[in-house]
Amino acid sequence: MASLSIHDLKQELLTLKPVELTSLCLRLARFKKENKELLTYLLFQAQDEEGYIKTVKQEIEELFGTVNLTQLYFAKKTLRKIVRVINKHSRYSGNKQTDIELRIFFCQQLNESGIPFRQNAVLNNLYNGQLKKINTLMASLHEDLQHDYQKEISQL
Numbered sequence: 001m002a003s004l005s006i007h008d009l010k011q012e013l014l015t016l017k018p019v020e021l022t023s024l025c026l027r028l029a030r031f032k033k034e035n036k037e038l039l040t041y042l043l044f045q046a047q048d049e050e051g052y053i054k055t056v057k058q059e060i061e062e063l064f065g066t067v068n069l070t071q072l073y074f075a076k077k078t079l080r081k082i083v084r085v086i087n088k089h090s091r092y093s094g095n096k097q098t099d100i101e102l103r104i105f106f107c108q109q110l111n112e113s114g115i116p117f118r119q120n121a122v123l124n125n126l127y128n129g130q131l132k133k134i135n136t137l138m139a140s141l142h143e144d145l146q147h148d149y150q151k152e153i154s155q156l
Contacts, residue, residue, distance in 0.1 A: 034088070041092040053098055056089045057105050064109050072120050079115075079126060082106060096137050100149055103130050103137075107156045131156065 004012075013021065029036040045052040063082045068074035086106055090099040107130055110117060117123035134153060138146050 037088075038092050046093075049093065049095060049098060052089075052093065053101055056086075056102055059085065060102070060105060060109060064113055067113065067115065069115065072116070072123065075115050076120070076123055076126075079110070079117075079123065083126065083130070096141060097145065100134055100137050100141075103134050104149070104152050104156070106130055107134075111156065 013024075016024070025039060029039050041052070045055070060082055063078065063085065067078045083106070086099075086102045090102060093099070107127065110127060115123070117127055131153070134149070138149055138153075141149070
């Protein structure tokens with residue numbers, strides 16, 4: 001079955017009654033964990049972006065606590081998982097500031113973790129990739145915000 005375009009879906013959703021729309025949303029939430037997480041964000045956390053950022057930062061800290069430092073291979077797997085979590089939460093938010101703050105926090109945590117990531121090409125590329133994404137996102141922000149974030153980046 002081919003899926004329709006977003007425009008077509010939007011037009012059909014506009015014709016539905018609120019009760020039908022609610023039942024569709026609940027049915028979507030039952031099928032995938034990500035759908036349920038996105039719906040949770042939109043209903044309960046979108047109004048408090050600062051609280052959402054704090055929650056995600058706590059999750060990132062917990063994941064950094066689980067990093068296996070015995071071998072860089074295991075550390076790399078966990079760090080990639082953390083980046084996936086950041087990508088997921090950034091997608092939910094859709095806010096560039098949230099995305100930048102989470103990525104800066106990741107880089108700070110990586111620096112503080114004691115992982116010798118600069119000695120490993122893959123981990124160094126992972127770190128540099130996050131810095132590149134931060135700089136790309138910063139280019140689209142207001143100049144005042146760019147200045148504030150530039151101070152944080154310079155410490156990395």
